[in-house]
Amino acid sequence: MLNAAIWPTLDYSRVPYRLYHDPEAYQREQERIFRGPTWNFLGLEAEIPNPGDFRTTYVGDTPVIVNRDPDGTIHALVNRCAHRGAMVRREMSGNAREHTCIYHQWCYGLDGRLNSIPFRRGIRGKGGLDPSFDMAAHGLRNLRVASVNGALFGTLADDVEPLEDYLDAPVLAQLRRLFDRPVTILGYNRQRIRANWKLYAENTRDNYHASLLHEFLVTFGLDRSTQVGGVKMDARHRHNITWAEAESDTAELAQEAYGAARVRSNYLSLKEPELVRFRRERADPLNIAITSVFPSAVFVQISNSLAVRQIRSRGVDEVEIFQTMLGYADDPPDLTLHRLRQANLVGPAGLVSMEDGEAIEIAHRASKADRHSTTVIELGGAGVISDRDYRVTDVPLRGFWSYYAELLGIEPAGAVR
């Protein structure tokens, strides 16, 4: 049974392995997190600029159409026909006046309304639907949609706080910073990792691993834990911003720190230094800003590469990372080229990200055999969950689990939040 007694500690410094493997946990996550009171990233307004433009996506396991109607209003619709439960819109993207299910051609408007049913009155008075059939009650279900400067979020819950309250001030400020002017889509990448989706959600909140697992960061001087940086959360500690300031440490300090940790730190020069060179674009000096929004979105700035990642659960043992690479509409050509080059850093083949796929697969694989053993989450201290102005910490993982426990209804009495 999944209940509050599964937690050995009240500060979420120990997480039982079963939570990565139990089908029961997965089902409850779908119900209470993805179909529950959370806001899920759907896509960008820039991906559907014109009336009729649509894209298909997912909220947890639920397939969703996001489209723009003739008035310019954006709707998000559950992509499932009211008749037989078939996927109505099969394409990834396109432009359409309506969505017609191929199975029996039930036809829906871009606002989700059921517009027409073939042979509704039968043929020559025979067959068809009873005249009392209520068309209005059989549309595609609408999600509530809200936007932060063109970043679209949707929710399947009726009783969720407004998006801006859900995100809270620090996260909202990060999204407004990233989307401070119109963006352009440079492309997509996808990765299927044989691990539970929460291992990836934890990974993006784990500042401790970055320069240890991703040796490229340190070897080529892109990012080091000796830089000024830290973690910053919302009041409920469900989201997290991992941040660092460019050129805020010295080579000597880094040598000393990484020498002791037996990590190579030889600052080898690259043949193409532009791969890592940070071109400062804003008043602030941030060259790393990784904003994880509960449950499944990550907004990423690593040097000058910009992206949004959507964590798509694909059953208890698999996760898809769907990443949208961004630039700004007013980027000059040389900056676009710079971002495309620095896209080498991220994604499934990323020089500072490919390791995550392997790390969470081996965590998933080895933890499966022993559901009652636990992980250890104590970097930066156990106990209270709070922001840190240093980088050797994984405190935000405990924030994630605290909110997870609350939503799943397994929060122990007296637990930290």
Next chain:
Amino acid sequence: MTEGAPRSSASDRFALYDLFVAYGALIDAAEFDAWLALFAVTCTYHIVPRENYERGLPAGLVYCDSRAVLEDRIRALREANKYNIHTDRHLIGLPRLIGEGGDAKLVEAPFAVYQTDQEGQTRLFATGLYRDRILVEADGLKFRDKFVLLDTFAVPSLLATPL
């Protein structure tokens, strides 16, 4: 540029076959210095998801717009990156000469790459199409532009070794 299917001599064809055979074999053997020697001094290497290619979106999974970036990536693979321990097996279809552009041959070839893990399990890792520009140089054919159009754009686990 001449479109269509240009005629080529048997020896020209065998030279192309040799290039592609060496290309796959050297990756599978992890002989990356010899592999790099199959590229011209000025070269590019891109791996682009079909999803992006079909929409005219420029981003790649691997984006080497110069030999310097390609060499940096190979060096990172050897010295910094950690990835699933595996062996690769390239199965490359017969290259098809589709045109001549300036001093370059335009050549397509389909490929599949299987990966085998340490416990001997093999899975299909990637399939796609090479669309390359190839130069005739004094010491043989060289890749000027290697464009890997990736059908399997939902990358299984991660992509470390070149395709």
